[in-house]
Each structure stands twice: as structure tokens, then as C-alpha cells.
Amino acid sequence: MxxxxxxxxxxxxxxxxxFWCAASYLPVAEAAPARADVVLRNAVIIDGSGAPAIRGDVAISGDRIVAVGSVPFSAPTEVDLRGRILAxxxxxxxxxxxxxxxxxxxxxxxxxxxxxxxxxxxxxxxxxxxxxxxxxxxxxxxxxxxxxxxxxxxxxxxxxxxxxxxxxxxxxxxxxxxxxxxxxxxxxxxxxxxxxxxxxxxxxxxxxxxxxxxxxxxxxxxxxxxxxxxxxxxxxxxxxxxxxxxxxxxxxxxxxxxxxxxxxxxxxxxxxxxxxxxxxxxxxxxxxxxxASSTSLGTTIPDFAREGGRGRLRERLDDPAERDRIRAEMRATLQRGQRTDYTYAVIANFTEDPSLNGMSVPEAARKLYGNDSLDAQLDTILQVELRGGASAVFHxxxxxxxxxxxxxxxxxxxxxxxxxxxxxxxxxxxxxxxxxxxxxxxxxxxxxxxxxxxxxxxxxxxxxxxxxxxxxxxxxxxxxxxxxxxxxxxxxxxxxxxxxxxxxxxxxxxxxxxxxxxxxxxxxxxxxxxxxxxxxxxxxx
Ligand SMILES: [Zn+2]
Missing domain, CATH: 3.20.20.140 (Metal-dependent hydrolases)
Known part of the structure; x- marks a missing residue:
């Protein structure tokens, strides 16, 4: 390219x-304020840097952390974390x-x-x-x-x-x-x-x-x-x-x-x-x-078939030569992935027909066409796409x-x-x-x-x-x-x-x-x- x-x-x-690491921060004020809105007490504090946990309290004033460690003053809201993690x-x-x-x-x-x-x-x-x-x-x-x-x-x-x-x-x-x-x-x-x-x-x-x-x-x-x-x-x-x-x-x-x-x-x-x-x-x-991953089921259809959107896909599928080419490419993609069918793909959300949600493509093919041959599976994917598309889970x-x-x-x-x-x-x-x-x-x-x-x-x-x-x-x-x-x-x-x-x-x-x-x-x-x-x-x- x-x-x-x-x-x-x-x-x-x-x-x-x-180098982007916790050591790179500018120093912050060390002086603890005398007041806070919230104090979370008796926590096991895991500070996010990867450093070992410490026991202590965290005081909050407004939207900011204002003290970490032993907080000697009280606040309107006090929560005893009783040894729970605070992160x-x-x-x-x-x-x-x-x-x-x-x-x-x-x-x-x-x-x-x-x-x-x-x-x-x-x-x-x-x-x-x-x-x-x-x-x-x-x-x-x-x-x-x-x-x-x-x-x-x-x-x-x-x-x-x-x-x-x-x-x-x-x-x-x-x-x-x-x-x-x-x-x-x-x-x-x-x-x-x-x-x-x-x-x-x-x-x-x-x-x-x-x-x-x-x-x-x-x-x-x-x-x-x-x-x-x-x-x-x-x-x-x-x-x-x-x-x-x-x-x-x-x-x-x-x-x-x-x-x-x-x-x-x-x-x-x-x-x-x-x-x-x-x-x-x-x-x-x-x-x-x-x-398992999740994305639209239409990603299993080749790019050249989807170019220009669903209207163009329909036109191409109406042309027998184009239709064969699209189906041949889908079979080839399966083969390159070392797969024999679409059992690994499960329909997650199909707005046009929610009864297919949760079904694998072969299961949906049986429902729509009465059989789960690879041809019926290809028809299923193409039909679902033409009817608005669906999201799917791919195992x-x-x-x-x-x-x-x-x-x-x-x-x-x-x-x-x-x-x-x-x-x-x-x-x-x-x-x-x-x-x-x-x-x-x-x-x-x-x-x-x-x-x-x-x-x-x-x-x-x-x-x-x-x-x-x-x-x-x-x-x-x-x-x-x-x-x-x-x-x-x-x-x-x-x-x-x-x-x-x-x-x-x-x-x-x-x-x-x-x-x-x-x-x-x-x-x-x-x-x-x-x-x-x-x-x-x-x-x-
Ligand atoms: Zn992504």
C-alpha cells in the first residue's frame, strides 16, 4: 500500500x-485541608499506579480528592469501607x-x-x-x-x-x-x-x-x-x-x-x-x-457487494452472475478462516424479525428456509442484510x-x-x-x-x-x-x-x-x- x-x-x-507512567505527574499540594464533604474510611487503597495497596482513608471535597492516608477530621458524609478495596x-x-x-x-x-x-x-x-x-x-x-x-x-x-x-x-x-x-x-x-x-x-x-x-x-x-x-x-x-x-x-x-x-x-x-x-x-x-466478538452480521458479506449501500447490494443480488460471485467469495472467506459453515455466528439483534435473536445462522436458516444447508445459510445472511441488517455474536x-x-x-x-x-x-x-x-x-x-x-x-x-x-x-x-x-x-x-x-x-x-x-x-x-x-x-x- x-x-x-x-x-x-x-x-x-x-x-x-x-514513558508514560505514574512517576510523571507534577507534584500536588501535600497539606491536608481541615474539611471535606466525604471521607471514605478504613479502605484498602489501590491507587491505580500499580503500586502495592495501602490501608487508609480518602477525603473528598467537591469533585476532588483532598487527602489520602489517615484523615484526622470528620465530614458530613462518612463511610466505613471496613477493609474493602478502594480504587x-x-x-x-x-x-x-x-x-x-x-x-x-x-x-x-x-x-x-x-x-x-x-x-x-x-x-x-x-x-x-x-x-x-x-x-x-x-x-x-x-x-x-x-x-x-x-x-x-x-x-x-x-x-x-x-x-x-x-x-x-x-x-x-x-x-x-x-x-x-x-x-x-x-x-x-x-x-x-x-x-x-x-x-x-x-x-x-x-x-x-x-x-x-x-x-x-x-x-x-x-x-x-x-x-x-x-x-x-x-x-x-x-x-x-x-x-x-x-x-x-x-x-x-x-x-x-x-x-x-x-x-x-x-x-x-x-x-x-x-x-x-x-x-x-x-x-x-x-x-x-x-x-466471541460482536459486530454487524453484514461484515460477512464481501466489501465489493456492499459498496454503495443496501440498494446496490439488492441490485447486485438480482444479477445472477454477480450473485454467484458474492456467494463464491463468502464460501472462500469461510474456507480461509478454516470453517465449514456459520455455526459460529449468532444473531444478536434483528429489528425486522426479533424471533431470530439468539439463533445461530444455521438455526435461523432452518426457521426461514426449512433447512440449514450452506446455501440456506448464505440466503439467510443476505436476506437479513437486505431487511435492515442485524448485529451478531461471532464465536x-x-x-x-x-x-x-x-x-x-x-x-x-x-x-x-x-x-x-x-x-x-x-x-x-x-x-x-x-x-x-x-x-x-x-x-x-x-x-x-x-x-x-x-x-x-x-x-x-x-x-x-x-x-x-x-x-x-x-x-x-x-x-x-x-x-x-x-x-x-x-x-x-x-x-x-x-x-x-x-x-x-x-x-x-x-x-x-x-x-x-x-x-x-x-x-x-x-x-x-x-x-x-x-x-x-x-x-x-
Ligand atoms: Zn471495532
Missing amino acids: PVSRSVRFSPRFAVAAL PGFIDVHTHVEDLAEVPAAENFIRMGVTTLVTGNCGGSALDVAEFFRKLEASRPSLNLATLIGHNTVRAQVMGGSFARPPTAAELDQMRTLVAAAMRDGAVGLSTGLIYLPGTFARTDEIVALAKVSAESGGLYASHMRYENARILEAIEEALTIGREAGTPVQISHIKLSTPAAWGLTQPVIERLARARAEGVQVAHDQYLYT GMSEPNLRAFLALPLTMIASDSGARRMGVGVPHPRGYGNNVRFLAHYVRDEQLMSLEEAVRRMTDLPARQFPLGQRGLVRVGFIADLVSFDLGRLATQSTFRDPHHYAEGMDHVLVAGQFVIRDGTVTGLRPGRTVRREARVTSTP
């Missing part, structure tokens, strides 16, 4: 960017909550201890970030929200649809202008979704040009990469090229190997990422902790691969979820359970890492990479986004077949100093804020 060589990567930036609120950097103003309580997230979301991922975002933030503020969400500006959103706006061609110079200029406006309004960076329309038709140089605009404002580049299958190394190379050429930190979204044909590539992927960091690309990644990953990526110190924990509506569809359980599954299953039961390290992956690490300002640490001067729980009591009942259960065990969740959950009960307070990009904190080693 041709890539512009005109933008040189600055080695000075590389050195500075390589920074979790930051979920990969969500799809463009509709948060309609579901401002976001209970699925706060029940998992999440206090800040980053949306606008996978290339899809609000186009007008200022307007998006205004609406969101008016809806008074329970938690904080930052956004990326989505490449697909910008490309569709400027090019008027989904077309397999590069933008003209004028179109690229318009796209740059839209990205610059979003960055001015506080977006944290640029996202791509290179398996989706219309981003899949973009060449690397187009993305470099736009990532440069984001980088000039201090934004990062977050990518749902072009391939998560046996071609993943090519896709990683492209993401790293964009990072180098645009001089921007790179976030690899929901890192995974999504087909059995790719499962052997874990080590080469890990080695390539390590080498990239040694070369100076500030690359990190996030992951959800399930071996395609392996547990050993998931654990290998989880072991990497730069892997954050992120759900890839929306704000859930209780009872609607059969969505992926990650939106109800991800952070709690991490802590309860992988940290407590499987002991894959210390609790301090686990908390760091959900707090300080994402707060520095994106960057989200004074969040992600229990530290004087930081915003009082906090969670408290007893590790032994954390549980998630949400499953693939029966997903609609909130996570259990978050006793207290505070956003900007106010309880959104207190003693396990949602309070109804909605103190969430919009979070605009903050200056990137870097330090010299």
Missing part, C-alpha cells in the same frame, strides 16, 4: 512518548455510546465500576463533537464521556456514501477540516474501522493525512484494524505505519485473532508490537475478555490467545459495548460483565496477575494513553471518580444465552465526588461530565 514519506517521525517525540473508577476506552443521551443512567457500565467511557470507536462517531457534548450534558449522564472522531463518519459525510475510490484532493481537504474541528471541540483522537463501510475503501495514505491532523492537536489514533484474521500482521504493519508517519500514539482496538486460521499468530503479533515500541511507536491495545477466538494478549502490560480492559437497554435483543454479555469478569475470573479465580496490576490496566494506563487528565489515580488533586468493592463478592451472571443481568458486587461508585452507587444501590444522581482532550503528559526518563 503506498504511503506518503513526507512526514518524518521525530525521534525526540519518540523518546518522550515512550479509581474504571476507564473503558472502547465503547459505542453515541446514544448515551437516550440512556444517560448507563447502569450496565456503572454496575461494572466504570466511571469514564471513550466512544467514537471503530470509525463511527458523532460528526459535530461540540453539539454531541452539548446534548449529552443536557441529558446529565451518570458517568463521564470522551469521544474520538470517526474516519467512517467523516468519509461518508464528505464523499456522500460508501465508494471504493480515494478522495479527491478537495475531498481530503474537507475531511481534514472536519477532523480539525472535532479536535478543537475536544475529541481525543481519530478512530478507524477498516472492515466497515466506507473506511474499508480507504488507503493508508488517506488515514495518515487525517491522523496527522489529530496528532497536531495531541490526539491519538485508535484502530479497528483492516484484518484480525490470518492477515493480522499486515494490518498491524499498517497501523504502525500510520503511527510513524503521522507521529501519533496508536491504540489497537479489541486486539484478537478472530479465526482458527489465525490462532497460531499470537507470538508473531506480540513480537511485532514489542519491536514497534522499541522503534519508538507509542502503541498500546485494549481487549474484552470473551472468546471465533481461542482462550489461550486471549490470555496471551491479557498478559501484556499495555493491554487495557475495554468492553466494545454500548449502553445496554435491559431486555432488548440478545447482545454480547461484555456490556454487562467485562470489568467484573476480569477481576472475578481472571484476577481472583485464575490469578493471572495481581489486583494492583489489574486495576492499573483499567485506570492509570488508559488515562495516560488517551489522555484524560486528572483521572485514573487515587491521588490528592485528582477528580474523585472512585469504586469500592469486596473482591470475593464480585460476580457476573450475564451469559451469551441470557445476557441481561447487571454485574454484582460494586458497593460504592463515585463520579466527580458524588455517589452513583451507594451500598450497592443506584442513587439516581447523574454527575457525569464530558471529557475534552487534555495536554499529553510525558516525561523524560
